[in-house]
Amino acid sequence: MDYLSPNSDIAVPPGPKKSWTLPRILIALLLTVLVFGGGVAVGRGDLHLKGLSLSKTTTSQAAFDYNSVDQLYNLLKNNFDGSLDNEKLLDGIKTGLVNAADDPYTQYFNPEDAKLFNEELTGSFSGIGAELGTDANNNIVIVAPLSGYPAEAAGLKPKDIISAIDGETTSGIGVDRAVRKIRGDVGTQVKLTVLRGSQPAFELTITRAQITIPSVSYSVEGVIGYLKISQFTNDTLKLTKEAASDFKTKNIKGIILDLRSDPGGYLSGAVDISSLWLDKGKVVVAQKRGNQTLATEYAKGDASLKGLPTVVLINSGSASASEITAGALRDNGAATIVGEKSFGKGSIQQVQSLPGGGELKVTIARWFTPSGKNIDKQGITPDIEVLISDDDQKAGRDPQKDRATQILSAKIQ
Structure with missing residues (x-):
């Protein structure tokens, strides 16, 4: 809130711009960890950094070869032996562009992911009740299990590394995607592969519950x-x-x-x-x-x-x-x-709404x-x-x- 936060926050004020500082830790809920602010957010919400706004362009047209992207698209479209979904291709371009910033807290959300992301900020949703973040090696880690919820009951502890979710590695997926994988309908289960200190990896199967967090x-x-x-x-x-x-x-x-x-x-x-x-x-x-x-x-x-x-x-x-x-x-x-x-x-992140329902969360300070x-x-x-x-x-x-x-x-x- 993130988003001063690692990942967890709630109640997003109206307006297209949102910002926060979140390790991005999310509360797995996962709660997403955020810090936002009425003036500056360390999480999610309107961020008014005293006149600061995101620049529409930061490099000249010549510095970025848009033609090569168009050429790549046409080569793929004209030569690929199979069907292509233009919407998925466009999302892939956006995701790759943002991921190239090499910052775990700078992320692109497609419309579906943006919807889920904003739902997390209501303060009540289904998950396991754990805040997620990344460590110095970009591993997905537990920042904190929330008291009284399934993650704590299952024995998850701060700094536990989540190396896999339902058998799929978490390497390189980022906190937001990890949160989406862990969230799910109340009563369903998720299997986490956990690394703790020098102990051998072990698995925990956790039943999701409705998560509501008192402030x-x-x-x-x-x-x-x-x-x-x-x-x-x-x-x-x-x-x-x-x-x-x-x-x-x-x-x-x-x-x-x-x-x-x-x-x-x-x-x-x-x-x-x-x-x-x-x-x-x-x-x-x-x-x-x-x-x-x-x-x-x-x-x-x-x-x-x-x-x-x-x-x-x-x-x-x-x-x-x-x-x-x-x-x-x-x-x-x-x-x-x-x-x-x-x-x-x-760090502080700001969220900017994009045409079509997507969002960009970018580290600004x-x-x-x-x-x-x-x-x-x-x-x-x-x-x-x-x-x-x-x-x-x-x-x-x-x-x-x-x-x-x-x-x-x-x-x-």
Whole structure:
């Protein structure tokens, strides 16, 4: 949202242009991970990069030999011993052209794929409930299984490599196509071949289910407020403000902001949430193309949570908008980060509608934290690293949250 995101987002605002920053991780749902924004999206939605728009042409006619493409088409049409589908040929040309950019987040969607892609953004669809992305070697990987859904129940873990789907290799197919292969009707099954560390490859057969993702949940534990944001969507600010109001009523003294396994969402959502802790005018995130700063997003001044000791929890499933939020709060001295290194999705994509119903998703910029860091493929390193072991998971222990509670308790005594 992607699309700050690895892959997952929801509720696309109206308008032909959409953008995001998504590792593209998708939530397999797969949820697609996105970050979008009202101003800039790190996911899906209108992206208004302060006057920036996609150029209609970036090279001269002479620099690209369109005649050779036409010649190739005519040679194929006149000599191929078989039938040809012009629509498929045209889609093939478009796909090949975009794939030649050699960027896993720059993709062409034909009308059918664009329809499926946009359906993922409604926040409710059928799949296995896992966010997908790519690693440094362009393997399809699990960014995060969503709590309570089939992927988690089957035992999928962050950084698991999906080497095949229903027996077909995932090499070179890209995240979007992998998501489409994993999605399907409720009650049907998909077989995944999984690589985990040095273990031999193994297979998991997972039954698809209806996936609906709540944006925000919270609780009050003594004098500490616990706020969980699962992704940054249209209702995230509203729900978070409701939580903040309840925190104030109950006189909480510290906050745990849980962004673990949050694949991202609207960039505007990351700015809105960060603004709850920051004075108006504080830098939240900057977008750059090369050495040129395209836009800078600032805190909006609704700092209802300012001054409350805060610990942000992250893990390898935290991406895009969640990374923007964590980085903004830490760089502005508003929070301590606890957990594991985050995913590392530091680019911004914009989606442009094409004639006939297709869409182009293209990487247009990188985003930077207030301190000037781009975390793409690097992730955010926590101030205090706390790992969760297999034994912790089996026993239902959460040492990361426990450590956050300890830190806050010491500060508010």
